[in-house]
Amino acid sequence: PQKPERNCTVVIMIQTRGNNNAVNSSFDPYCVRTMWRSIFAFLGLLLIVCVSRAQDQVGEVNDLYPAHADHIRIPEHSAPSFDQRTAELDDILREQNGALRLYGRFLPIEVSTTSHGAWGTLANGDKVWRIRIRSSEALATELFFRNVQLAEEARLDVFDVGGEQHFGGYTQNDIGQDGSFSTPMVYGGTCIVTYSGPSLRTNVEAFTISALSHAYRDIVQEKSGSCEVDVNCSEGVGYETVRDAVVRIRVVVPAGTGRCSGTLMNNTDLDCKPYVLTAMHCGDGSTEDNFNNYQFFFNYQRSDCSGSDGALDQVVTGCLKRAGSNDIDANGRAQGSDFMLLEMNGQVPAEFDAYFAGWDATGSTVNAGRCIHHPDGDVKKVSSFSTQTYTAVWGTTLPDTHWRVAWTGTANGHGVTEPGSSGASLVNTSKRVIGTLTGGFSCCTLSACGTMTGPNQPDYFGKFSQHWTGNLNPANEKLNFWLAPNSTALTLDGSYDPCGAIGIEELVHDVDPQVFPNPATDHITVSWPMELAGIDRVVVLDLTGRIVHSSSTGNRSSLELNVANWAPGTYVIALEERGLRVSGSRLAVR
Numbered sequence: 001p002q003k004p005e006r007n008c009t010v011v012i013m014i015q016t017r018g019n020n021n022a023v024n025s026s027f028d029p030y031c032v033r034t035m036w037r038s039i040f041a042f043l044g045l046l047l048i049v050c051v052s053r054a055q056d057q058v059g060e061v062n063d064l065y066p067a068h069a070d071h072i073r074i075p076e077h078s079a080p081s082f083d084q085r086t087a088e089l090d091d092i093l094r095e096q097n098g099a100l101r102l103y104g105r106f107l108p109i110e111v112s113t114t115s116h117g118a119w120g121t122l123a124n125g126d127k128v129w130r131i132r133i134r135s136s137e138a139l140a141t142e143l144f145f146r147n148v149q150l151a152e153e154a155r156l157d158v159f160d161v162g163g164e165q166h167f168g169g170y171t172q173n174d175i176g177q178d179g180s181f182s183t184p185m186v187y188g189g190t191c192i193v194t195y196s197g198p199s200l201r202t203n204v205e206a207f208t209i210s211a212l213s214h215a216y217r218d219i220v221q222e223k224s225g226s227c228e229v230d231v232n233c234s235e236g237v238g239y240e241t242v243r244d245a246v247v248r249i250r251v252v253v254p255a256g257t258g259r260c261s262g263t264l265m266n267n268t269d270l271d272c273k274p275y276v277l278t279a280m281h282c283g284d285g286s287t288e289d290n291f292n293n294y295q296f297f298f299n300y301q302r303s304d305c306s307g308s309d310g311a312l313d314q315v316v317t318g319c320l321k322r323a324g325s326n327d328i329d330a331n332g333r334a335q336g337s338d339f340m341l342l343e344m345n346g347q348v349p350a351e352f353d354a355y356f357a358g359w360d361a362t363g364s365t366v367n368a369g370r371c372i373h374h375p376d377g378d379v380k381k382v383s384s385f386s387t388q389t390y391t392a393v394w395g396t397t398l399p400d401t402h403w404r405v406a407w408t409g410t411a412n413g414h415g416v417t418e419p420g421s422s423g424a425s426l427v428n429t430s431k432r433v434i435g436t437l438t439g440g441f442s443c444c445t446l447s448a449c450g451t452m453t454g455p456n457q458p459d460y461f462g463k464f465s466q467h468w469t470g471n472l473n474p475a476n477e478k479l480n481f482w483l484a485p486n487s488t489a490l491t492l493d494g495s496y497d498p499c500g501a502i503g504i505e506e507l508v509h510d511v512d513p514q515v516f517p518n519p520a521t522d523h524i525t526v527s528w529p530m531e532l533a534g535i536d537r538v539v540v541l542d543l544t545g546r547i548v549h550s551s552s553t554g555n556r557s558s559l560e561l562n563v564a565n566w567a568p569g570t571y572v573i574a575l576e577e578r579g580l581r582v583s584g585s586r587l588a589v590r
Contacts, residue, residue, distance in 0.1 A: 064122070064128065064157055064168075064194045064196055065157075065159050065163055065166070065192070065194070073118075074117075074118065074130045074131065074132045074192060075116065075117055075118050075130075075131055075132065076131070076132040076133070076134055076190075077109065077111050077116055077117075077131060077132070077133050077134070078133075078134045078135070078136070079107040079108075079109050079133070079134065079135040079136075079212045079214065080107050080108065080109075081136065082105065082107060082135065082136070082137065082138070082214045082216065084216065087105050087216060090255070094332065097331045097332040097333050098281060098332065098333050098334070098438075098439050099281060099284065099332040099333075100251060100253065100258045100260065100281060100282050100283075100284065100422070101218075101258055101259075101419040101420075102253075102255060102256045102257065102258045103215055103216070103217055103218040103219060103256075103257060103258060103259065103377075104140075104142065104213035104214055104215040104216065104256045104257040104258075105213065105214050105216065105255060105256040106144075106211050106212070106213055106214075106254075106255065106256050106257075107135060107211070107212045107213075107214050108210070108211060109133070109209060109210065109211065109212050110208065110209075110210060111131060111133065111208065111209040112205050112206075112207065112208045112209070113129050113195060113202075113204075113205055113206045113207065114202075114203060114204070114205045116131055117129050117130055117131035117193075118130055118131070119202045122196060125198070126196050126197055126198050126200075127196065127197065127198070127199070127200035127202070128194055128195070128196040129194065129195040129196070129200070129202075129206075130192060130193070130194050130195075131192070131193050132161075132190055132191070132192050133190070133191055133192075133193060133209065133212065134189055134190040135189050135190075135212055135214045136189060137189060138188070138189040138214045138215055138216065139187070139188075139189075139215045139216060139217070139219040140185045140186060140187045140188065140215035140219045141185070141186050141188075141189065141190075141191055141212055141213065141214065141215065142182060142183055142184070142185050142186070142212070142213040142215070142250075142257060143158065143182065143183045143191070143193065143209050143211075143212055143213075144180075144181075144182045144209070144210060144211040144212070144213070144293060145180065145181040145182065145207045145208065145209055145210065146179060146180055146207070146208050146210045147179045147205070147207060147208050148175045148176075148179045148180065148181045148206070148207040149179065149205075149206060149207065150170075150171060150172050150175060150195075150197075150206060150207070151197055151199075151200055151201075151204075151206065152172070152197075153197050153198055154171070154172075154195065154196065154197030154200060154206070155168065155169050155170060155171055155195075155196055155197060156168060156170040156171075156174075156181075156193070156194070156195055156207075157169065157170070157193070157194045157195075157196075158183045158184075158186060158191055158192065158193050158194075159186075159191065159192045159194070160186050160187055160188050160190075160191055160192075161188060161190045161191070161192065162188075165186055165187060167183060167184050167186070168194075174317070176292045176293075176317070176318050176345065177345070178288075178289070178292055179207075180289060180292045180293060180318070181207070181317075182252075182293045182295070182317065184295070184312065184315070185215065185219075187219070193209070195207075213256055213257045215257075218259075218376060218377065218419075223376065223378055224375035224376045224378040224381060224418055224420075225375070225376075225416065225418060225443070225444035225445075226413075226444055227413045227414045227415065227416060227444035227445075227455060228375055228378070228381040228413060228415055228416070228418075228444070229381055229382050229383070229384075229410060229412045229413040229414075229415040230301070230302050230304075230305050230306070230379065230380070230381060230382070230412070231243050231301055231302075231372055231379075231380035231381060231382045232301060232302055232303065232304050232305055232307070233305035233382070233411075233412040234305070234410075234411055234412065235370075235382050235384050235410045235411070235412060235415070236370075236372070236382045238431075239370050239372065239382065239427070239431065241355045241357075241431055241494055241496075242263075242355070242357060242370065242372055242425070242427050242431050242494075243301070243355075243372050243380060243382075244299070244353060244354055244355035244496075245263050245264045245265075245354065245355040245356065245357040245425075245494065246261060246262070246263055246264075246372045246373065246374075246380060246424070246425070247261070247262050247263070247264060247276060247296045247297060247298055248261060248296075248297040248300050248312075248374040248377060248420075249261065249262050249276070249278060249282070249294060249295070249296055249297075249423070250294060250295035250296075250297070251282050251283060251286070251294060252286060252290040252291075252293045252294055253283070253284070253285045253286050253290060254285055254286075254287065254290065255285075258282070259374065259376075259377040259419075259420040260278050260279060260282035260420065260421075260422045260423040261278065261373040261374045261420065261421055261422065261423050261424035261437070262276040262277060262278035262296070262342070262423050262424075263276065263277050263278075263357050263424070263425040263433060263436075264276055264348065264354055264355065264356055264357060265277050265341075265356060265357055265359065265433070265483060266356035266357060266358055266359070266483075266492055266493070266494050266495060266498050267482065267483045267484065267485070267492070267498075268483065268484045268485065268486060268487040268489055268492055268569065268570050268588060269485060269486060269570075269588070270495075270498040270499055270543075270570055270586060271498070271499050272347065272348075272356065272497075272498055272499035273343060274316070274343060274344040274346070274347055274348050275322065275341055275342070275343055275482065275483070276296060276319070276341070276342045276343075276344060277339065277340075277341055277342075277423070277425065277433065277436060277479075278339075278340050278342065278422075278423030278436065279334075279338050279339060279340060279422045279423035279436050279437060279438055279462070280324045280325045280326065280327060280328060280334060280336075280338045280339055280340045281328060281332070281333075281334050281338055281422065281438065282340065282422055282423050283321065283324075283340050283342075284328045284332060286321070291318070291319050291320060291321055291342070292318045292319075292345070293317070293318065294317070294318060294319050294342070295315050295316070295317050296315060296316045296317075296319070296344055297312050297314065297315050298314040298315070298316075298348070298352045298354055299314050299352060299353075300312055300314075300374065300379055300380065301379045301380040302379050302380075305412065309379050310379055314349075314351075314352050316344045316345070316346050316348065316349075317345070317346075318344065318345035318346070319342040319343060319344045319345055320342065320343050320345070321340065321341075321342055322341045322342065322343050322482050323339075323340070323341040323473075323476070323477045323478065323479055323481065323482050324339065324340040324341065324473065324477060325337050325338055325339050325340070325462070325467065325471045325473055325477075326471070326472075326473045326477060327395065327397070327398075327471055327472065327473070329395070329397075333395060334394060334395055334438055334462075335394075335395030335396060335397035335398065336395065336397065336398050336401055336462075336466070336470070336471040336472065336473075337398075337401045337402065337436075337462035337463055337466035337467050337470060337471055338394065338401075338436065338438040338462040339436050339462050339467040339479065340423075341479060341482055341483075353496065354496070355494055355495070355496050356494055356495055356496070356498050357425065357427075357431075357432070357433055357494045358430075358431065358432040358433070358491070358492045358493040358494035358495075359432050359433040359434075359464055359483065359491070359492055360428060360430065360432040360433070360434050360464060360490070360491050361464050361465045361467075361468040361479075361480070361490045361491070362465060362490050362491065363463060363464075363465030363466075365388055365389050365390075365391075366388070366389055366428045366429070366434065367386070367387065367388050367389075368384075368385060368386045368428075368429050369384075369385055369426060369427050369428045369429055369434070370382055370383065370384055370385075370426075370427055371383045371385075371405075371415075371417065371421075371424050371425065371426050371427070371437065371461075372424065372425070372427075373417060373420070373421040373424030373437070374420050374421065374424075375416075375417060375418035375419070375420050375421045376418050376419060376420045377420045378420070381415055382415055383407050383415035383416060383417060383442075384407065384408050384410050384415060385405050385406060385407055385408055386408045387406055387408070389403040389404065389405055389426075389434075390403070390404040391403070391404070391463075392404035392460055394438055394439075394460050394462070397472070398466075398470070398471065398472070400463075400466070401462060401463060401466050401470070401471075402435070402438065402460040402461060402462055402463060402466075403426060403434070403435045403460070403461045403462075403463055404458045404459075404460055405426065405440075405458060405459050405460075405461060406442075406456060406457070406458045406459075407442055407455065407456075407459070409455070414444070414455045416442035416443055416444055416455055416459075417437060417440065417442055417459050418443075421437055422437055422438070422439065423436055423437060424436065424437045425437075426461040431493075431494065432491065432492075432493070432494075433464055434461075434463070434464045434465075435461030435462055435463050435464055436461055436462050436464070436467070437459060437460075437461050437462075438460050438461065438462050439459070439460060440457070440458055440459030440460050441453045441454070441457035441458060441459070442454070442455065442457050442458070442459050443455065443457065464479070467479040468480045468490075486519040486588040486590070487519065487568055487569060487570065487588050487589070487590060488568040488590045489567075489568045489569040489570070490568075491569075492543070492569070492570075493543050495543075511528070511529055511531060511532060511583055512583050512584065512585045513526050513527065513528045513532075513538075513573055513575055513583055513584070513585050514526070514527045514528070514585070515573055515585050515586075515587050518586075518587055518588060519587075519588035519589065519590050520563050520587065520588070520589055520590070521563075521564070521589070521590050522562065522563065522564040523560060523561065523562055523563065523564070524560070524561050524563055524587065525558055525559070525560050525561075526538055526558060526559045526560075526561065526573055527557060527558035527559075528557055528558070528575055528583070529557075530557070532575060532577075532582065532583060533557070534577045534578070535553055535557075535575045535576065535577055535582070536552065536553055536555075536576065536577060536578065537550060537551065537552055537553060537575075537576040538550070538551050538553060538559050538561070538573065538574070538575060538576070539573075539574045539575075539576055539581070540561070540571050540572070540573055540574070540587075541571065541572045541574060542569065542571055542572075543569070543570060543571075548566070548571070549561065563587075563589050566589045567589070568589055568590055569588075569589060570586055570587070570588050570589075571586070571587045571588075571589060572584050572585070572586055572587070573585050573586070573587050
């Protein structure tokens with residue numbers, strides 16, 4: 001049987017000076033037992049407080065991340081209250097206008113190492129600064145820093161309260177040139193920031209934490225619809241290269257944070273410039289500071305069709321906007337082909353094994369292809385189509401700006417697109433990009449995403465050919481200005497290493513032939529220095545490694561070639577000595 005409720009009031013008064021310590025309590029035996037339990041609990045708490053105070057005075061802790069019991073000793077700073085109702089009203093307007101869906105909203109905070117937190121000393125003698133930052137009822141938080149000037153050998157780390165998430169070891173090399181920095185997403189409403197290193201000066205401001213993104217939706221259930229198909233299922237076979245070019249983008253706009261998909265792109269200079277193609281509506285309103293806090297996540301995918309989720313640990317932070325359709329009207333809706341080209345602030349690390357995707361700007365219709373994307377920020381998914389693309393209009397300003405595509409049910413599902421898929425590339429069977437996703441009506445379940453939505457309803461992709469030379473933007477904002485700067489080529493294949501040797505075996509010499517003029521339209525002269533006196537043949541290869549021309553040198557040190565009838569594009573001029581390719585240079589033909 002349930003015990004009857006007993007109410008007792010126990011008042012403990014400790015007089016710190018004098019001999020009279022008074023304890024008042026009812027003499028009910030139950031209450032006497034309660035009193036003694038309270039006294040022992042209080043004495044235990046008093047002991048903890050005394051020990052904690054002694055540790056604070058000494059300033060010694062064993063690790064960057066303190067034990068759970070020590071969390072109470074880290075000063076806490078709370079962000080302003082989040083206005084859920086205002087966010088919901090704005091979300092409705094954004095959805096009506098086809099604007100980027102936000103999962104987080106910015107709350108202003110002002111925290112610095114000189115005015116907040118607490119300093120201590122690690123067991124190895126390093127100084128450490130800590131603070132807890134809290135945003136009530138947040139599903140997750142992301143912190144945004146400014147004026148970051150980390151001392152040499154210093155590091156910055158961020159943890160969740162439970163110690164299960166840790167991002168860090170950040171150093172000077174991880175800070176943007178403008179002094180900006182932002183953390184990955186930390187689940188829960190509270191995170192712990194530490195700054196540590198030898199010989200840190202507590203009176204020198206290392207950084208200011210100036211904003212917090214309060215995640216209020218699309219976090220706990222960071223999963224896409226049940227009909228989606230993992231990219232490493234059978235539907236993705238043959239499209240592995242495109243898969244390795246697709247990135248998940250953490251987009252930052254003045255109001256908050258959202259997600260889009262993008263594609264790492266190749267260009268005719270074959271210089272490995274880290275260009276990422278996405279949709280203009282994704283970055284509408286982003287400032288220079290916002291772009292510096294974009295994050296590009298590579299290889300966020302399952303290992304196979306039913307494997308476990310991948311890790312979000314391959315990331316490049318920050319970018320510049322290089323080009324865009326600039327076609328967003330006052331209501332936030334695209335009126336042209338809706339594209340944006342970004343250049344990441346850093347090169348893609350070799351260990352990411354990223355692919356630079358090819359493209360097709362001819363504007364030809366196709367009958368089959370794929371779209372690889374991150375719906376709702378989930379691991380990579382693939383949507384398939386096997387019917388003809390049709391020309392369509394998205395906005396009201398320009399005609400024929402988009403491809404209309406309907407998705408096909410396949411062995412493992414009926415892949416569609418969702419929020420977070422915006423900006424993803426449509427690719428043809430040649431694995432070349434032909435469009436970028438603006439929006440549409442596809443949905444896993446009939447009418448589940450609104451009226452006239454369902455698995456067989458169409459989506460709309462801004463045409464790559466319109467990105468190329470269309471829209472009402474200036475010439476230096478058109479896509480051909482960046483992806484074909486020295487060429488009139490309308491197609492280009494992709495590569496895992498476009499800035500490495502293409503179609504050439506490992507070269508014996510580091511001395512490259514001279515090619516003039518370059519770019520060229522009719523004739524070129526190829527010459528080589530005396531140390532390559534044994535050269536007996538000049539071979540010309542296209543980007544696939546196919547030989548398109550071969551000439552004997554006749555023991556000369558230069559050779560003139562007629563390129564007037566060569567297709568526009570990029571070629572490799574290789575020098576051979578007794579059948580061995582010993583040197584090479586690139587040539588752009590217009």
